[in-house]
Amino acid sequence: MGSSATWGLLTATFTASFVEFVEALTIVLAMGMTRSWRAALAGTAAAVVGLAGFTAVAGYALINWLPESALQLGIGTLLLIFGLQWLRKAILRSSGLKALHDEEEEFREQAEAARRAGDEQKLGLDWFAFVVSFKGVFLEGVEVVFIVITFGLNADNVGLAAGGAAAAGVIVLSAGAIAHRPLARVPENTLKYAVGLLLATFGTFWAVEGLGVFQSGGESIEWPGEDWSILVLLAGWFVLSRLLVWAAPVVAGRGRRPERRVPAVAEEPS
């Protein structure tokens, strides 16, 4: 894999993981500060164990069960769908048609829900804090695992992808431990925009390469310029996204007000 793709791999996995870790940290902080640190950390640990098992099974299955171009097509397609969801939300937020993600607001909502919840205890733990922490870390973690596996397998460098994610996790946890509050000053909306662009770029690149499975021989299709086409794709998605940010309010009709933030019952995928 060329150096441009390597840097793209590292940047994408680090940035995407960073955003997910920040969101998971907010949930764990809310549970720890309002209910029980022991239960919140136990839920986090349980989620990490579950994620490790999930990663091992999914990674082994994908490596051993699919030929390379079919793997590229399948994972590239999933990555493209996933990435365009992020890009869509980033475009809507940038154009004012969707409320910006606010980590402080998210913390307040989670803390309020925690204060209203009952006092059920199981296994000696505050069960509400345990379950919410487990679900939050697991759901955000699945997105990290998904990005690490898809990028890592397609780039044939799972170790580097995992390293990028791990580095992001260490930085977020350290910052959270020092600040002892949600990392609200992180430019999360900008990071999500960047991650959406990267996921869309690499998803497009790999999904199209994987279409070679339908040709004689089943070999991956090569883009003109090979890895340099990744930069062209990135520029293309960026230009399109800026055009859509400008055009979306016009298409939606004049006078449409920005969406008011509705309290989240369950955290939506980024």
Add this chain to the structure above:
Amino acid sequence: MNIVKGIGRFWYDFIVGDDWKIAAAVVTALAIGALIAAGTATGASWLPPLVGALVVVAFTVSLVVDVRR
């Protein structure tokens, strides 16, 4: 059965999310690309940019439809 439905719902929400039109757009564009690829000799340099353009157009259409709702 509830567990199976729950797992299925989780993966649907995870992959497709709250806008099914994006998944439909991507699958449609790649399906058209697959048909073109199947009928094309290997090594055609115009094929990747064409399919890439199809994906871009499909996403744009899905977003416009979403915004106009």
